[in-house]
Amino acid sequence: MSATHSQYDRALDVASKFSREWLTSVGSRHVGPTATAGDLVRVFGGPLPEGGLDPDEVITLLAEGAEPGLMASGSGRFYGWVMGGTLPAALAADWLVSTWDQNAGLRYATPAVAALEEAAGTWLLELLGLPAGADVGFVTGGTMANFTGLAAGRFHVLDHVGWDVRVAGLNGAPKIHVFVGEERHDTVDLSLQYLGLGRPIVVAADEQGRLKANELATALESVPEGEPIIVCLQAGNLHSGAFDPFEEAITVAHARGAWVHVDGAFGLWAAASPSLSYLTRGTAGADSWATDAHKTLNVPYDCGIAIVAHPRSMRSTFGVHASYLILDESGSGDPSEKVPELSRRARGVPVWAALRSLGRSGVAELVEGLVSNAKSLALGVKDVEGAEVLNDVDYTQVCISFGSDSRTREVTQRIIADGATWMSGSHWKDQDVLRISVSNWSTDDEDVRLSLEALSRAVAP
Numbered sequence: 300m301s302a303t304h305s306q307y308d309r310a311l312d313v314a315s316k317f318s319r320e321w322l323t324s325v326g327s328r329h330v331g332p333t334a335t336a337g338d339l340v341r342v343f344g345g346p347l348p349e350g351g352l353d354p355d356e357v358i359t360l361l362a363e364g365a366e367p368g369l370m371a372s373g374s375g376r377f378y379g380w381v382m383g384g385t386l387p388a389a390l391a392a393d394w395l396v397s398t399w400d401q402n403a404g405l406r407y408a409t410p411a412v413a414a415l416e417e418a419a420g421t422w423l424l425e426l427l428g429l430p431a432g433a434d435v436g437f438v439t440g441g442t443m444a445n446f447t448g449l450a451a452g453r454f455h456v457l458d459h460v461g462w463d464v465r466v467a468g469l470n471g472a473p474k475i476h477v478f479v480g481e482e483r484h485d486t487v488d489l490s491l492q493y494l495g496l497g498r499p500i501v502v503a504a505d506e507q508g509r510l511k512a513n514e515l516a517t518a519l520e521s522v523p524e525g526e527p528i529i530v531c532l533q534a535g536n537l538h539s540g541a542f543d544p545f546e547e548a549i550t551v552a553h554a555r556g557a558w559v560h561v562d563g564a565f566g567l568w569a570a571a572s573p574s575l576s577y578l579t580r581g582t583a584g585a586d587s588w589a590t591d592a593h594k595t596l597n598v599p600y601d602c603g604i605a606i607v608a609h610p611r612s613m614r615s616t617f618g619v620h621a622s623y624l625i626l627d628e629s630g631s632g633d634p635s636e637k638v639p640e641l642s643r644r645a646r647g648v649p650v651w652a653a654l655r656s657l658g659r660s661g662v663a664e665l666v667e668g669l670v671s672n673a674k675s676l677a678l679g680v681k682d683v684e685g686a687e688v689l690n691d692v693d694y695t696q697v698c699i700s701f702g703s704d705s706r707t708r709e710v711t712q713r714i715i716a717d718g719a720t721w722m723s724g725s726h727w728k729d730q731d732v733l734r735i736s737v738s739n740w741s742t743d744d745e746d747v748r749l750s751l752e753a754l755s756r757a758v759a760p
């Protein structure tokens with residue numbers, strides 16, 4: 300036993316030492332990786348060693364080898380995609396989750412982590428202004444959160460026309476008409492593909508990428524009365540940060556009996572701030588929502604959240620009890636009844652820790668801080684030679700063009716090579732863009748200043 304314990308001690312001491320070194324340097328190091336995956340396969344790979352190695356030596360090899368291939372996503376100057384950093388309480392809670400090694404599927408088997416997830420779920424509903432009593436499932440990310448909400452919706456709209464998709468499947472099922480905005484996230488299409496629902500019907504969007512509610516109303520008229528419908532809306536456009544017109548769109552969709560799903564991977568968090576909640580007004584009227592804790596809430600990868608207003612449809616879709624329907628639907632249910640897996644990591648625990656460490660006002664300040672930094676960056680970009688901000692910066696996203704696609708790509712490559720900041724290249728409205736996503740809780744004024752300086756270096760001749 301004592302030999303076992305000292306093995307844990309040594310391995311964890313080494314891991315803790317490397318973790319602390321990383322966290323100390325992450326805010327000032329070259330933001331992008333300096334080695335490729337190909338380089339590192341040569342470091343980590345080769346023939347499978349015949350003999351073993353002490354755990355602490357394994358961790359040293361791993362940490363030292365990985366270092367050049369790590370993205371400093373915890374840096375306040377990292378603005379790639381919408382990845383977010385890691386709050387201290389969330390990171391430390393995640394260590395405990397690994398240490399405890401609980402299978403968080405069943406309440407009676409692992410009550411502590413089930414209770415933490417239940418508490419976190421209740422807090423989330425309150426923070427995001429969603430109906431109390433909705434089911435909350437902790438999944439791997441926004442992709443699976445979209446899948447989960449849409450799977451519950453698929454069950455629900457088919458059940459409504461007397462078709463039990465669990466038993467009868469999709470062969471010969473009534474057709475489900477699925478509508479999406481022109482600028483929905485690709486993972487909505489992917490989820491529909493996983494669900495056997497095929498390609499959706501695309502509704503036009505305005506210049507900021509918001510689905511047009513009047514176009515949705517017109518499109519819905521083509522569906523014969525009584526046929527199943529799912530409508531997908533978006534809170535937070537990846538390029539512009541824009542939000543769909545929820546009140547109008549949900550009203551027209553519900554008038555046709557549709558299930559409405561909202562993909563709010565990073566945008567749903569606007570609801571947690573009194574000064575930003577106007578952006579998500581009306582979202583509470585939807586039937587399901589997807590969001591990410593590993594983005595705006597700054598919980599370590601991975602953690603997405605699927606919320607469904609109709610527990611019966613959620614648990615009928617994911618519950619594993621054959622006799623499920625005689626269970627008490629008003630109870631909290633098992634975590635595994637709200638996610639597409641039976642055995643699972645306790646992903647809600649770091650969420651609980653993040654929320655407990657921030658409190659309601661702390662979450663609001665976090666989101667407001669991201670938006671204020673995005674606005675400062677957008678303002679500063681206006682003084683950068685040849686740069687033009689293409690979107691209305693009301694949230695965390697800034698999309699920049701440098702005149703032509705080739706010039707924008709050149710500046711993108713230069714800024715990434717420079718290493719003082721990281722912004723990603725993308726394509727929006729038929730042109731190449733440089734995109735800033737502010738999603739790290741630690742970004743401060745100095746990070747903004749250094750990033751704008753780096754941008755000026757990148758456009759210099």
Ligand SMILES: *Cc1c(COP(=O)(O)O)cnc(C)c1O
Pocket residue numbers: 381439440441442443484486535536537562563564565591603
């Ligand atoms: C990031 C994102 C997703 C996908 O989330 P993952 O966590 O990467 O799976 C879906 N929708 C939107 C709007 C996103 O920003």
